Amino acid sequence: MNQLEFAGKTALVTGGSKGIGRVCCEQLAAAGAAVIVNYSSSEKAALEFVEQIASSGGRAIALQADVSSIDEVQEMVHAGEEALGPIDLLVNNAGIFDYVPHDETTPDIWQRTLNVNLTGTYNVTWAVKPGMIERGYGSIVNMSSISALRPRPLSIAYAVSKAGMISLTQSLSVALAKKGIRVNAVAPGLIETDIISDVSQSDLDNLINQTPMERIGQPKEIADLVLFLLSERSSFMTGQTLVASGGRVMLP
Numbered sequence: 118m119n120q121l122e123f124a125g126k127t128a129l130v131t132g133g134s135k136g137i138g139r140v141c142c143e144q145l146a147a148a149g150a151a152v153i154v155n156y157s158s159s160e161k162a163a164l165e166f167v168e169q170i171a172s173s174g175g176r177a178i179a180l181q182a183d184v185s186s187i188d189e190v191q192e193m194v195h196a197g198e199e200a201l202g203p204i205d206l207l208v209n210n211a212g213i214f215d216y217v218p219h220d221e222t223t224p225d226i227w228q229r230t231l232n233v234n235l236t237g238t239y240n241v242t243w244a245v246k247p248g249m250i251e252r253g254y255g256s257i258v259n260m261s262s263i264s265a266l267r268p269r270p271l272s273i274a275y276a277v278s279k280a281g282m283i284s285l286t287q288s289l290s291v292a293l294a295k296k297g298i299r300v301n302a303v304a305p306g307l308i309e310t311d312i313i314s315d316v317s318q319s320d321l322d323n324l325i326n327q328t329p330m331e332r333i334g335q336p337k338e339i340a341d342l343v344l345f346l347l348s349e350r351s352s353f354m355t356g357q358t359l360v361a362s363g364g365r366v367m368l369p
């Protein structure tokens with residue numbers, strides 16, 4: 118990769134202080150982008166992280182916002198653009214995971230999961246896209262999941278929210294193509310981050326056994342795809358979902 122592939126660009130990564138989002142931020146900063154690291158509750162991690170980026174010669178700020186609140190999102194985007202300039206690159210990565218059977222998927226769990234994962238993606242895109250349209254340039258990547266592509270009786274709300282993100286990616290990609298904005302998605306399989314901490318070791322072992330590559334993925338293996346989709350290396354791609362699951366997506 119060209120080291121300064123994103124020089125002069127500003128990126129916003131939601132849920133950027135941990136897990137997959139954190140590695141996306143690290144790679145974007147290392148490739149020259151100024152990075153807005155959004156967090157919801159992990160303030161300490163976010164503040165330490167942006168200091169770490171600065172001490173490696175990068176530019177980053179941490180901004181708090183719950184992506185499910187359009188008011189908080191609008192405020193974050195305004196503050197981020199004031200500090201680092203217009204947002205060219207957006208990674209809708211923030212997400213929560215409901216690992217519960219259908220009879221424990223209460224209306225509250227359903228609503229919260231849809232609000233953060235799907236409405237959150239819509240909210241941040243809504244706040245960022247007028248500037249992208251005005252400048253005739255933007256690249257957006259939405260973090261879906263292979264849960265969108267197969268039945269998931271142990272995470273119904275999550276699976277629906279992630280399927281909605283693929284549909285949103287496709288519809289927005291068509292709506293925004295003529296404006297110079299590309300919208301793509303990534304659908305990871307099991308990746309080693311905090312979000313899967315509620316999955317029991319025996320369930321994890323089963324999932325790994327059902328994965329042709331017989332292992333869990335690492336955040337960098339997803340961040341590499343995100344950066345590819347954000348970059349001009351994928352300049353003729355829009356509305357697409359790249360799957361990275363060690364082959365698990367092919368199985369039930």
Ligand code: NAP
Nearest residue numbers: 132136137156157158159183184211212262307308310312
């Ligand atoms: P993670 O380390 O738990 O990260 C989740 C991130 O989402 C955190 O940074 C968290 O920020 C943020 N977040 C949660 N609710 C938020 C809200 N309301 N507003 C703003 N940010 C919020 O897990 P991860 O695996 O890296 O997850 C990143 C994305 O990958 C998620 O969308 C997830 O669904 C997707 N994914 C993960 C896997 C996997 O197996 N790990 C597989 C497929 C897809 P705070 O800590 O500040 O709250």
